[in-house]
Structure formats: C-alpha cells, structure tokens
Amino acid sequence: MSFAxxxxxxxxxxxxxxxxxxxxDGNIVASIENKPGSQGSVAVxxxxxxxxxxxxxxxxxxxxxxxxEHSEEERAHPGKHPNIARLLAIEAxxxxxxxxxxxxx
Numbered sequence: 001m002s003f004a005x006x007x008x009x010x011x012x013x014x015x016x017x018x019x020x021x022x023x024x025d026g027n028i029v030a031s032i033e034n035k036p037g038s039q040g041s042v043a044v045x046x047x048x049x050x051x052x053x054x055x056x057x058x059x060x061x062x063x064x065x066x067x068x069e070h071s072e073e074e075r076a077h078p079g080k081h082p083n084i085a086r087l088l089a090i091e092a093x094x095x096x097x098x099x100x101x102x103x104x105x
Contacts, residue, residue: 003040003068010066011050018102019045021055021086024046024095032083034104041083049099060090 013034019042021030034042044066045055052059064071067084074084090096 001068003066003070006010006064007043007065010047013039013043013046015104016042016046016101017104018042019049020100021045022098022100028096028100030083030086031098031102038083045083045099046101049101054099055087055090055097057091057093057096060087063087064091074087 016034018031018033020028021032023029026053032038032041032045044063047066048055048059048063055063064084064087066085067074067081070081071084071088074081074088079085084098
C-alpha cells in the first residue's frame with residue numbers, strides 16, 4: 001500500500017499542534033508541527049505512540065512500513081525525509097524516544 005492509503009487508516013490529528021520527541025533524560029530532541037508538509041509525520045508518530053507507547057525499534061519498523069514509498073526514498077537519498085531518517089536510526093539501534101503530544105488550543 002502507498003503512504004497515502006496508509007495515512008487514511010490512521011487516527012485523526014486535528015486535536016494536535018505538534019508532537020515532541022524526548023530522549024531518556026526528557027530533553028526534546030525533535031518537534032514535528034501539525035502543518036502542511038509534516039502532517040503525515042505527525043499522524044504516523046501519533047499512531048506509533050498510541051500503539052507502542054514510545055518510538056521503539058519495533059515501532060520504528062512499523063512506521064517505516066506506514067511511510068511506504070517515502071521510506072525507500074529516504075534510504076536512496078539520506079536526509080530527504082528527516083522524520084523517516086529518525087525511524088531508520090532507531091530501527092538500527094539508536095535509543096528509544098518518548099512522545100509528548102502538544103494539544104491544539
């Protein structure tokens with residue numbers, strides 16, 4: 001399935017302003033805003049957080065499946081999709097990240 005098809009199956013994210021990713025010490029290592037160009041990433045990371053509790057290697061693997069053709073594009077052109085690159089790094093052994101939802105007002 002394509003990313004667009006996978007995205008239709010994920011929970012809605014209109015209640016979110018952003019997703020913050022935190023390291024083991026609670027430091028924000030990345031923030032993904034719910035805005036055009038990154039809404040798909042917010043939806044994927046939100047789904048992974050709801051399903052796995054945090055972004056573990058198992059969650060990263062599932063996220064890469066959801067991103068579908070974009071994951072392959074990131075593998076072929078590293079750095080093109082930073083939110084996918086992060087999942088590849090976690091799948092390869094980088095530390096798990098916690099997810100903190102930032103709710104829209």
